[in-house]
Amino acid sequence: MANTVRAETDAPSDMAQLRRGVAGTCARYGGCDYETVNALLTLKRTAADLENYSAEYLKKVDLSPGRLSVLMVLNAYPDKLMPLSEIGEHLVVSRPNITGLIDNLVDDGLVKRIHHSEDRRMILAQLTAQGKEFMRTFVPFHLRVVNTTMAALSKGEKRQLVQLLDKLRLHLREVDIPKPEEA
Secondary structure: OHHHHHHHHHOOHHHHHHHHHHHHHHHHHOOOOHHHHHHHHHHHHHHHHHHHHHHHHHHOOOOOHHHHHHHHHHHHOHHHEEEHHHHHHHHOOOHHHHHHHHHHHHHOOOEEEEEOOOOOOOEEEEEOHHHHHHHHHHHHHHHHHHHHHOOOOOHHHHHHHHHHHHHHHHHHHHOOOOOOOOO
């Protein structure tokens, strides 16, 4: 419990009550590693805060985080052209969600759909001239926001964070989800 008290005093106040609750739950039920639960909750809270922060600044340019992700992927590819299925794989987004994101970007004139020259069933998305111009002006602003967002961490800490998150993602791909025991 000593680690719990230290973690609570070092934590931003928005997490202190939650962490006290986790410590109480761990004490009540046993078989609970406070540091494990605290790390997972902090990761989830940080991801939610980053998503909310992104959504807030992207509202100013009438984008959602998902739409920005599509634009960034297309912008990174040669000819700014890519199959919808590959965009979905890169962003880990389902086919209906990609379709909706592309529909909105087409409506805004930033992206166009193109049928593949050899396989008419394959649909490609490509940045339009308007989309390319938007990205030319938006990306420098976006990168400044990203740099500001991550400024709390040193380069070494950023590398370490990436290594730890990669390690966790690889573990998640290998671990079996346990079945709940009968209550």
